[in-house]
Amino acid sequence: MIAEGEQVLIQKANVFRLVKVERRKKIFTEKLQFFLDNAIGLPLGSKFEVRNKQLFQVPHDSGVDQVPSEAEVDTDKNNEKIQDDNRSQKLTKEDLKEMAKQGAKGEEIIEQLVQNNANFKEKTSFSQAKYLRKKGKKYLNYITILRPTLRLLCNMYMAKSPSKICHLRVDTLSQMLTVGNIHAHSKVIVVDSCQGLVLGAVMERMAGLGTLVQVYHGDFPFRHVYDAFNFPASFDETMLPFPMNQLNCLHSPQSIKDGLQHDESAVTSNGEESTGLDVMKDTEPNVEDQKVEVTPEDSISAPRTDLSFAEGVSDSKEKNESSTTAKASSSDTEVNMKGEGDLPTEAPNADGSTRKRPPWKEYKKDPARLERQRERKERIEQARTVLQQGNMDGLLIACKFHPSPLVEALLPCLAPSRTFAVYCQHREPLVDCYTRLRGRGGVLNLQLTETWLRNFQILPGRSRPDMQMSGTGGYLLSGITVAMETDTTSSTTEPPTKKVKMETD
Amino acid sequence: MSFVRYKETAEEGDVVIIYLTHESMFPLTLEAGRIFQTRFGALRHSDIIGTRFGSKVLCGGGRGYVYALHPTPELWTLTLPHRTQIVYTTDISMLTLQLDLKPGSVVVESGTGSGSVSHAVIRTIAPTGHLYTFEFHQQRAEKAREEFSDHGLSSLVTVTHRNVCTDGFGLSDVADAVFLDLPSPWEAVASAKLALKKAGGRLCSFSPCVEQIQRTCDKLRSHGFCDITTIECLLRTFDVRSIALPEPDLGRPDTCAQTQQEGGESAENFTFKSAVPPKDMPGHTGFLTFATLYPQMETS
Numbered sequence: 001m002i003a004e005g006e007q008v009l010i011q012k013a014n015v016f017r018l019v020k021v022e023r024r025k026k027i028f029t030e031k032l033q034f035f036l037d038n039a040i041g042l043p044l045g046s047k048f049e050v051r052n053k054q055l056f057q058v059p060h061d062s063g064v065d066q067v068p069s070e071a072e073v074d075t076d077k078n079n080e081k082i083q084d085d086n087r088s089q090k091l092t093k094e095d096l097k098e099m100a101k102q103g104a105k106g107e108e109i110i111e112q113l114v115q116n117n118a119n120f121k122e123k124t125s126f127s128q129a130k131y132l133r134k135k136g137k138k139y140l141n142y143i144t145i146l147r148p149t150l151r152l153l154c155n156m157y158m159a160k161s162p163s164k165i166c167h168l169r170v171d172t173l174s175q176m177l178t179v180g181n182i183h184a185h186s187k188v189i190v191v192d193s194c195q196g197l198v199l200g201a202v203m204e205r206m207a208g209l210g211t212l213v214q215v216y217h218g219d220f221p222f223r224h225v226y227d228a229f230n231f232p233a234s235f236d237e238t239m240l241p242f243p244m245n246q247l248n249c250l251h252s253p254q255s256i257k258d259g260l261q262h263d264e265s266a267v268t269s270n271g272e273e274s275t276g277l278d279v280m281k282d283t284e285p286n287v288e289d290q291k292v293e294v295t296p297e298d299s300i301s302a303p304r305t306d307l308s309f310a311e312g313v314s315d316s317k318e319k320n321e322s323s324t325t326a327k328a329s330s331s332d333t334e335v336n337m338k339g340e341g342d343l344p345t346e347a348p349n350a351d352g353s354t355r356k357r358p359p360w361k362e363y364k365k366d367p368a369r370l371e372r373q374r375e376r377k378e379r380i381e382q383a384r385t386v387l388q389q390g391n392m393d394g395l396l397i398a399c400k401f402h403p404s405p406l407v408e409a410l411l412p413c414l415a416p417s418r419t420f421a422v423y424c425q426h427r428e429p430l431v432d433c434y435t436r437l438r439g440r441g442g443v444l445n446l447q448l449t450e451t452w453l454r455n456f457q458i459l460p461g462r463s464r465p466d467m468q469m470s471g472t473g474g475y476l477l478s479g480i481t482v483a484m485e486t487d488t489t490s491s492t493t494e495p496p497t498k499k500v501k502m503e504t505d
Numbered sequence: 506m507s508f509v510r511y512k513e514t515a516e517e518g519d520v521v522i523i524y525l526t527h528e529s530m531f532p533l534t535l536e537a538g539r540i541f542q543t544r545f546g547a548l549r550h551s552d553i554i555g556t557r558f559g560s561k562v563l564c565g566g567g568r569g570y571v572y573a574l575h576p577t578p579e580l581w582t583l584t585l586p587h588r589t590q591i592v593y594t595t596d597i598s599m600l601t602l603q604l605d606l607k608p609g610s611v612v613v614e615s616g617t618g619s620g621s622v623s624h625a626v627i628r629t630i631a632p633t634g635h636l637y638t639f640e641f642h643q644q645r646a647e648k649a650r651e652e653f654s655d656h657g658l659s660s661l662v663t664v665t666h667r668n669v670c671t672d673g674f675g676l677s678d679v680a681d682a683v684f685l686d687l688p689s690p691w692e693a694v695a696s697a698k699l700a701l702k703k704a705g706g707r708l709c710s711f712s713p714c715v716e717q718i719q720r721t722c723d724k725l726r727s728h729g730f731c732d733i734t735t736i737e738c739l740l741r742t743f744d745v746r747s748i749a750l751p752e753p754d755l756g757r758p759d760t761c762a763q764t765q766q767e768g769g770e771s772a773e774n775f776t777f778k779s780a781v782p783p784k785d786m787p788g789h790t791g792f793l794t795f796a797t798l799y800p801q802m803e804t805s
Contacts, residue, residue, distance in 0.1 A: 043800040045705045060731055060799045144799075149605045171738050174602035178594060181577045183628050184608045185510050205629060207608035393511050415513070416559025417575040427743075431778050434745045444524055444572060448743040448780055451595060456735040456792065458722040463715060482559045482572050 002039045002046070002145055007228045009146040009156065013137050016156040018148060018228055026053070032141055039145055050141040063106075063140045077124045090116040106139035126462060148228040150201050157197065157225070158470075165194035165225075167425045168398055169473030171451045176396055176421045177201055179478045184209040186393040187386065189413060191215045191244070191406055193399035196226035198423075202396060208235035213383050213392070215410070217244040217401075240383035241376070247409040250387055387413045395420035403477075404433040408440070414481045421478040430477040442484040449476050507576055508624055508656050509631035515553050515573055520656060522580045523548065524572040532576070532584045534655065545569025576656075578625040588645050591621035592686060592711060595740040596790055601629055603795045604682035604707045608633055613680045613700050615639035615669045615687060617649045622684065627653075627661050635661060637676060637700075641668040669693045676700040685710040690717065691724040698728050698798060705800045713791040721794055730796035737792055743780035750775045 002008060002021060010017045012030045019027055023037050038055040039048060047062065048055040082088075091113060099109055113135055114120050120128060146152060154170040176198070182188060182205040190212060192198040199214055203226065206212060214221050221241040363369060386392070392413045397403055403422045414420065424430050430448055437443050451473055455466040507519055515521050515535060523531045525543055533541055533550070541548045546565015553562050558575035574580060579594050592600075600622070606612065610630045617623060617640035627636050640646040646666035653662050667675070670689060673696035683697040683706070690710040697708055708730065710721050718735055725733050752773045 043704060045797075045799040046802070047799070057802055059802045060729070151603055151605060170602065171599055174598040175595065175740075178598040178601060178625065179579060181579065181628070183509060184632055204607050207633075209608070209632070391513075415511075416557060417572075418511070418559070419577065419579075427780050431745055431780050435778060438745075444574075445527060448745055450741045450743070452739040452741060454737045456718075456737065458718055458733070458735045458794070460719075460723065463719055480559075480574060482574075483557065483561060485561070 002036070002042050002044055004040055006230045007148055008044065009148045009152050011144040011146055012142070014159075016146075016152060016159075018153070018156070029143070032143070034143075036145075042145075044145060044147045047142060047144045050143060055143070058142065063136055063142045077122065079122075079127075081122050082119045088117050088119040089113065090118070106136070106141055109139045110135045126459075148230070150197075150204060150229075153200070153225055153228055154197060157195070165197050166398060166400055166423070167472070167474055168194050168197065168423060169451075169453065169470060171453045172423060172473040172476060173198070173201060173398075175449070175451060175476055175478075176398065176423055177205060179419060179476070180394045180396050180421045181419050182206065182394060182396070187211040187213075187391070188394040188396065189213045189215060189387070189392055189410055190395075191397040191399050191410070193217070193222075193401070194225070196223040198396055198398045199223060200226040200229045200231075203231060203235055203239070204229060206238070208232070208238050210238060210393075211386060212239045213242055213386060214239060215242050215244050215247065215406075217399075240379050240386065242380055242383035242387065244406075246380075246384075247406070250384065250409065251412060391415045393418050396423075397421075398423035402429050402432075404429065404436050407433055408436065411437075411440075411442070411481060416481050416483040418481050419478065420481065421476055423474055423476055425472075425474045427475045430475050433477055437479065442482055443479040444482055446477070446479040449478070450474075451476075508578060508581070508658060509628050509661070511575060512558070514555060514557050517554050520576045520581075521553060521558070522574040522576055522584055524574050530574075530580065530584050532581065543569070543571060545571060578628045581624050582621045585619055585621060585624075587619055588648060589616075589618040591619050593621070593740075593790065594625070595738055596711065596793060597622055597625045599736070599738045600684060600709045600711070600793060600795075601625060603793070604684065604709055606630055606634075606682060610634045610681045611637075611679055611702075613637045613639075613674055613676060613683045613697070615674070615685060615693065616641060617646060617664060618686065619645075620649050620652055622686065623649070623653070623662065624656075624658075626684070627658050631661055635663070637663050637665065637674070637680070639665050639667050639669045639674065641666070641670075669696060674700045678703050681706050683708045685721075686712075688717075689720075691720040694721065694724040694728055694730075698730075701798050703800060706798050708796045708798065710794045711791045712794070713789070715792070718792045718794050725794070725796045730798055732797045733794065734796075735792050735794045737789070739787065739790070741782060741786060743782055745778065745780050748777055748779050748781075 004021050004023065007018055007020050010019055010027065010029055012032065015030050017027075017029045019036075021036050021040060023040070024035065027034055027036060032050050034050045034053045034055055036055065039046065039057075042057060047058050047060050049058045049062065050056075096109060096113075099112065104112075110132065114132075117131075120131065123131065150173075151170060154165070154168070154173055157165045158167075158169060180188070182202050184205070184207050186206065187210055188202055188206065190199050190202050192214070199212070200223075203212060208231065214223075216222060387410075390413055392415065395407075395410050395414055395418075397406055397410075397420075399406070403424055407420070407422055411420065422430065422433060424433075427448075427450075434446055434448055437446060453473060454469050457464055457466060512519075517535050517537055519535050521533050521535060523533050523541070523543070525531075525545065529544075531541075531543075533553075535550050535554050537551045537554060539550045541550065543564055546569050548562065548564035548571060552564075553573045556562065556573065558573060560573065561570045562573050563570050578597075582591065582594055582597070585591070604610075604612070606626065606629045608630060611634055612626050612630060614623060614626065614636060615638065617638040623636060623638050630636065638649070640649060643666050646664055650664040653659055653664065665675075670687060670692035674693075677699050679702065680700045681702060683700060685693055685697065685708070687693060687710075690712060694708075701708070708725070710718070712718050712721065722733055722735065752775055
């Protein structure tokens with residue numbers, strides 16, 4: 001269902017665009033302008049024609065290129081008689097403009113183009129289909145509204161701005177998710193500088209069941225693509241942020257005390273939460289309870305003292321902030337700017353009157369803001385506790401940093417016999433990571449891999465690989481943790497480091 | 506249940522993956538009192554029962570050791586008893602993502618084969634999804650059913666012995682995704698369309714030969730499937746090695762004499778770490794064809 005307030009993908013030909021569904025909001029995409037109002041309430045996956053800036057639903061076979069069947073494939077035609085003099089088309093640009101002005105439909109314009117093209121009849125049926133496809137791209141105003149799935153989001157970023165997702169290609173991402181054995185009821189660590197794409201992918205496979213620790217860099221966790229998945233607010237409950245710059249003191253209790261000003265309240269809340277979290281991950285019924293507590297309707301009437309409720313608020317607030325910042329930094333996707341007042345996040349202090357953010361000076365001292373800050377700190381402490389237990393189930397890293405230090409800091413957080421997968425756009429850092437892990441021990445099945453992806457055109461009589469293909473989808477290092485040896489004496493199965501070999505060619 | 510949920514210690518009846526070396530792993534169902542012979546010596550099941558997954562287990566009276574690993578669908582794919590050719594993890598990953606699978610998805614699969622795809626799919630759609638898997642070979646269907654039951658997955662999967670090409674899936678408006686791994690997948694397309702939810706869904710067909718996908722794509726188009734794409738995905742595994750290339754002896758600039766008289770090779774090497782691609786690798790597994798079935802427009 002295309003629902004107000006949710007993010008959808010708008011597809012025109014091969015171009016995708018992520019937008020939030022709102023009434024009376026004009027969408028610009030691929031030279032088209034329109035309002036989404038007519039689409040609200042219709043199933044996702046519906047196709048529309050744009051007429052007078054409004055959407056009208058059409059069947060899916062509208063405007064689709066007709067693929068000639070095997071019987072129609074003509075082998076007697078060729079380009080022998082086709083004149084390459086740019087004079088085949090009798091219609092001029094002005095004629096076309098005039099037609100469009102008089103409100104001719106795209107199909108009619110294309111029909112006229114065909115009629116007035118001297119060479120069209122000489123073309124083979126494939127060449128004709130190609131001609132129609134090309135003209136269709138220009139003159140047909142069809143769009144499809146789709147659910148933002150991992151598959152489509154990844155492809156969209158890869159086509160538009162691959163550097164934003166570290167060139168993580170869809171096949172490589174798919175390997176990460178399976179090799180990392182991501183599934184519901186697991187406890188996973190994600191380091192993601194792909195705009196939250198990997199984070200969203202992992203959350204989708206966990207469906208809000210289990211614990212997801214997001215190791216983030218910078219001032220706040222960045223979850224831009226994550227927001228595109230339209231997860232229910234309850235999913236946020238299972239996500240704990242942890243700042244990258246505190247990873248080094250994760251395993252040294254002394255420095256925690258020195259560096260992080262643990263006051264008494266933080267320590268007690270820390271204790272409380274670790275039990276709370278155990279409940280959360282061990283027994284499902286409680287997860288259900290907490291879900292109920294954060295639904296928007298409840299949150300407005302819920303008492304402020306409810307801890308889990310307050311956390312939910314803090315987290316969706318963070319999300320909101322991150323998407324606002326995302327807007328500032330990215331121009332090619334639309335995100336929620338005005339949505340703050342609509343979200344349950346404002347509900348606590350609310351008499352419903354304050355919908356706009358107050359000036360910074362006041363806002364800085366805003367008790368609600370300070371409360372949120374405190375809550376975020378608590379969630380970080382929760383994350384610290386879970387990480388320190390060393391009992392996590394999975395680790396996925398896909399970021400712009402050198403992976404080795406991250407892997408070395410986070411592998412001790414995994415239980416034995418758990419899998420991890422590290423993505424890097426380049427091969428050399430993973431070679432370093434591989435070497436260091438071999439030296440460190442405690443891992444099996446270390447594999448450095450790359451996947452190769454090729455698309456095919458499959459048409460009657462004309463099947464072949466696509467002319468263009470992706471040159472690289474990045475590299476993956478994966479492995480399985482095992483119990484670390486206390487003494488490093490006997491080792492019969494695998495030597496920790498391979499001997500230096502001589503290569504002669 | 507350990508295929509869909511991690512547990513800490515290995516108990517009687519659990520499947521563990523015995524790791525000897527990278528090339529040599531075996532699945533083992535734990536039964537107290539039994540002994541498993543490895544090339545490092547005899548391994549007593551009871552030595553594994555009660556230990557934490559991922560720990561070292563001694564065998565052959567302490568002469569050697571192995572690791573007892575937690576089963577995952579990926580390790581299972583590498584170690585399962587082959588009853589047919591199987592689809593491997595690279596293709597499974599791709600089809601899982603391209604079929605938009607997640608917890609709660611309802612999936613229809615044929616054939617079940619050795620259950621390689623089934624285990625991975627069940628892992629992803631658990632705890633609320635369901636897999637309907639069809640196998641036309643009776644013995645294989647029974648064996649698969651037994652295996653799922655042994656792995657504690659029975660509630661997540663229904664195994665049916667049927668030839669779906671001739672008799673159809675017998676399902677209507679239930680599935681989010683259909684996966685076909687059949688010799689003639691085009692014969693199952695009509696029935697697959699029926700099985701997919703009216704709200705739309707995805708289909709994937711895996712075939713090794715061009716002729717197969719050719720016919721399948723034609724059939725998909727004529728049945729109103731859209732966004733038909735065919736891909737091939739291969740995995741390349743690198744060997745990380747230290748390589749030392751000898752520095753060539755170019756003689757000394759002042760005299761034209763050799764620096765070293767014998768051998769001709771200087772003592773110095775140029776040493777570097779390299780990820781070396783394999784000399785041989787699988788060049789083809791199969792083509793994966795994907796298609797979308799969009800919701801039908803309601804005509805009022």
